[in-house]
Structures are given as C-alpha cells and as structure tokens.
Amino acid sequence: MKTHFIAIGGSAMHNLAIALKDKGYEVSGSDDAIFEPSKSRLEKKGILPEELGWFPEKITSDIDAVILGMHAHQDNPELAQAKELGLKIYSYPEFLYEQSKTKTRVVIAGSHGKTTITSMILHVLNFHEKDVDYMVGAQLEGFDCMVKLTKDNDFMVLEGDEYLSSPIDLRSKFLLYQPNIALMSGIAWDHINVFKTFDDYTDQFRKFVASITPGGVLVYNEEDAEVVKVVEDAENYFRKIPYKTPEYEIVGGKVHLKTEMGDIPLSVFGAHNLLNLEGARHICHTLGIMDEDFYDAIMSFKGASKRLEKVEREDKGILYKDFAHAPSKVKAVVKAFCEQFKNEKKYGFLELHTYSSLNPVFLEQYDHAMDGLDEAIVFYSEDALKIKRMEPISPDLIKEKFRNENLKVFTNAEELHAYWDLLDKTQGVYMMMSSGNFGGLNLTK
Structure with a gap:
C-alpha cells in the first residue's frame, strides 16, 4: 500500500509513518518544519523528506491513502492536488x-x-x-x-x-x-x-x-x-x-x-x-x-515521558517536569508534589502558552492552582501573545485569576532565566509544568 503524509513531522504523524513503514507499506511525506526527535527517527527509517516545503508533484494517482495532519492548512497545495486527483484522504484517527x-x-x-x-x-x-x-x-x-x-x-x-x-x-x-x-x-x-x-x-x-x-x-x-x-x-x-x-x-x-x-x-x-x-x-x-x-x-512503571518525570541534573538537585498546562492538570500535579515533599521547600514553575491558557476568560479556571507551593512562578511570553494576535495580559491579572498575591509573574524569558540562575537547585525541590520549554530553559544544569 502506498501512503503519503501531509505534515509528516508531527509527534503523532511521524510515529504512524514509522509504524506503516515497519508494516511494509510504501511511505512518503512532506512538512514545512520538522524538529527532533521526529527528524532523526524519520531519517533512520529512510522516510525523511529531502527538503522542507509542500510539493504537489509528490501527489500522484497511484497513492492509496493520503494522511492529513492538523499542522497542515485547508489551502495546503498537496491537499488541493489530492482532492483534484480524487484520492482517499484520511485524518490521523480515521x-x-x-x-x-x-x-x-x-x-x-x-x-x-x-x-x-x-x-x-x-x-x-x-x-x-x-x-x-x-x-x-x-x-x-x-x-x-x-x-x-x-x-x-x-x-x-x-x-x-x-x-x-x-x-x-x-x-x-x-x-x-x-x-x-x-x-x-x-x-x-x-x-x-x-x-x-x-x-x-x-x-x-x-x-x-x-x-x-x-x-x-x-x-x-x-x-x-x-x-x-x-x-x-x-x-x-x-x-x-x-x-x-x-x-x-x-x-x-x-x-x-x-x-x-x-x-x-x-x-x-x-x-x-x-x-x-x-x-x-x-x-x-x-x-x-x-x-x-x-x-x-x-511496580516497575516509572511514568510516561513528561508526566511527573524526574530530570537528572548535574548537581543532583530534585527536579520534575510535567506536561501539565490545563488547570485541572496543574492542580493535580501541584497537589501531588506538595503531598510527596511535605518537608521540603517547594518551587513550582508554570508556563502559559496555549490559546486557552492565555485567554482572560479561561484564566478563571486557574483559581488557587498554585496554592501549597512555597514559591510559585508563572511565565508567559508577551511575544507569544503578539504572534497569536491576542490582547496583552497584565501580571496583575494573572495574580488575580490565580487568587495568589504571592505569585511571581515573568513575561520575559531573559528575566525568568536570570531568576532561575540565582536559585541553588540543591536546596528545595522543583516542579516545572509546561507543554513548552520556558523560553529555552536548560533544566539539567
């Protein structure tokens, strides 16, 4: 079976592409951006696109299935060509x-x-x-x-x-x-x-x-x-x-x-x-x-990647990271962290960068989400708001919605990194909650 992936570099899409390659299918794909680890894993299987971009000429009448990822847009030229040829177009779950x-x-x-x-x-x-x-x-x-x-x-x-x-x-x-x-x-x-x-x-x-x-x-x-x-x-x-x-x-x-x-x-x-x-x-x-x-x-289950995952630091400090960004997830993770480390000084860092988390209406859902931590820090990028064409948010609004006057709020990655660098990571325990990377923060040292 011959398959082509539009937006092959996604975390889910590249895994499906590899699975089909392993099953014996003929697999090709395109994307305008492919990051690690997707890039190396696709390259290892021989299905990494030779160059980035969209190429309608890749879409030929002998393709049995076109698999369309969420990263692609409705006006994608490869998608248009697949429709023109009457090819079967599947979503990932379909x-x-x-x-x-x-x-x-x-x-x-x-x-x-x-x-x-x-x-x-x-x-x-x-x-x-x-x-x-x-x-x-x-x-x-x-x-x-x-x-x-x-x-x-x-x-x-x-x-x-x-x-x-x-x-x-x-x-x-x-x-x-x-x-x-x-x-x-x-x-x-x-x-x-x-x-x-x-x-x-x-x-x-x-x-x-x-x-x-x-x-x-x-x-x-x-x-x-x-x-x-x-x-x-x-x-x-x-x-x-x-x-x-x-x-x-x-x-x-x-x-x-x-x-x-x-x-x-x-x-x-x-x-x-x-x-x-x-x-x-x-x-x-x-x-x-x-x-x-x-x-x-x-008993031997150590957790899924980025779900209360312990980070091995060079200084042996105790630090965990979690994909938590939605309010219910943040509350559950903070509660677990505080229960597990009752006698330690607890630092909790949360990055807001999804459309939902940066919406003033939705921010209400974060009320008391960081309670119980000795130091609670929220970071969001003003540049990210501009890119998403969203209205500016003030640090005071974040504190109000979190119902936490002691919250430290950073809107600039450099200032967050400077604060981070001053902390002695061998003292206390740290929880980093984000589906992003805190503006490139290195958690291992």
Missing part, C-alpha cells in the same frame, strides 16, 4: 480506525490522565508479553515507536483525544474510533479556541459515550461529577464499571498501594496517578490480566 476496525478497540479518553493510563496499560501488557496494537501520545521506556499496527493482533489500545481530527474533519478524534472497551478519566474544560463553552466541550464526551459499540464496556471515574453525569445520561447499552482513588500511604518517601494482597510499592506518586492506576487496572482486567499480575507489573 486511518487508525481503518487499521483496527476488525480488532477489539480499547480507547482511553478524558481531559487529563489519558496518556498516563494508556501508558500504564501498555506497560503491564508488555511486562506480561501480551502483544497488542497501540497508539499513545508519549514515549515509553521499552517502546521504540508509539504506534504499532499488525495484521494479526486481536486488540488495539488507543489514546483518545477530544481535539479536532484534521483541518477538513472537525470531529473530535476519539469519535472516529468506535470503542468496544472505553475509559473516561475526567472532564475539565480545555481547547476553548475550538470548544467555546463548557457545554460544547462536554458534548464531545457525550458523543464519545454514544459511540461505544452495543454491549461494550465503559470504565469511568466515579469521583468526577461531570463524568458521572455524562454516563448517567447515556441512552445506549453498555456495561458500566466505576473506579475511584484506592487507599495508599507514603512511607519513607515512597508510595505504597494498599491492596488485599498487601502493600504494593510504586515508582510513581500523587493521588491522581493512583486514580489513573485504578482505571488502568480495570481495563487490564477486561483484557484478561488478573489483579496479582497487574500489581506485579505496575
């Missing part, structure tokens, strides 16, 4: 469904926790040598590529994202998967540039539940009131399995899960991660993994 429609599809959805839960499930299955197809949005230890597609596997585990499928397909990605087994971890308003109201956002999850195949299974977080409401309002037939935070305690700085089989020591921490773990356990049980085997495997 193509994944085509590859998995004869399999049992397990879809993990939620505003937060879905990457970690998917990662936990894959870790347990890999530990017990249970082979499945999968797609997950973070790099995992022991996995070379975060998409796997085979002809023979019976199951496919998919991280289900509620964001748009492609520039020409404005459905939420997870609505295309039609899960046989699903999980919903939580609902907290996000992506307000697309979903203008909370009800509009929540409606995507209502549609997701409605897309579960008849007689399927939904594992859901019973501690989230919005999730419970969506589940209770569902009219289609499926089996409902609720889960909640399990009992645990912190002994000697290490989290121990309390189970019928005794205390289970874990390599991750935070109540939200224990809640994620419980959801993963129920999903694994539906896949034939008994609890004893689940706990045996989960």
